[in-house]
Amino acid sequence: MRKTSRVSNWKNIIREYTRNNAKEYILVGLIFIIGLLVSVMFINNSSVEKQSTITTYISEFIEKFKNIEKIDKMSLVLDSAKNNIILSVIIWLAGTTIIGMPVVLGMILFRGFCLGYTVSAITLTFGMGKGVAFCLLTLFLQNIFFIPALLTMGVSSIKLYKAIINDRRKENIKIEIIRHTIISSLMLGILILSSLVENQISVSLLQLGVKYISF
Secondary structure, eight states: OHHHHHHHHHHHHHHHHHHHTHHHHHHHHHHHHHHHHHHHHHHHTSOHHHHHHHHHHHHHHHHHHHHOSOOOHHHHHHHHHHHHHHHHHHHHHHHTSSTTHHHHHHHHHHHHHHHHHHHHHHHHHHHHHHHHHHHIIIIIHHHHHHHHHHHHHHHHHHHHHHHHHHOOOHHHHHHHHHHHHHHHHHHHHHHHHHHHIIIIIIHHHHHHHHHHSOO
8 A cells, every 4th residue: 555655656746847847848858859850860861871881780780699699788787877877977967057058958969869860770771660670679668768867867957057047046056956966866777777678678679589580
């Protein structure tokens, strides 16, 4: 009963936070989507030679992956977690300064570009059907956690930026910095969870997929 109540409380907190910061979520969401669209246009407008290089690289990667007997998943998890920690620290630090806001938005744009580039490159290599299947195996699960966590850190940074601009009282700014730190720490935990999902579950799914799907 208590566990159900706690889950319900967390849901209410998340719902309330999202509702109160809807404009900020729309802003960071649009920036992320712009990154996705720019990457798609970048791939589509690349030269034939560039596209050939991309498809060759991905095809060779899959062939090498098929021949790997044992994958050191823990090492992959640690590398991914380290990258997510660095990402979180950069966003947290940039979010605590006025001049750092372009860095926060730039990081969100860049991550959107990276995801869009990866998806576009995969569909270019395998076609729409197999490309979608590959993306579902390798990208879908971890991004269920990664994207909301990234956007929430961006929203938290924007809230702190507004507090610094609109409210010069040191005590209120200090409270907002503490709130930003707590939210960023929670989102870091979710990003680390996405690293575990990516390298423990998605890699295993891909190992099964390449056996039954002719990529």
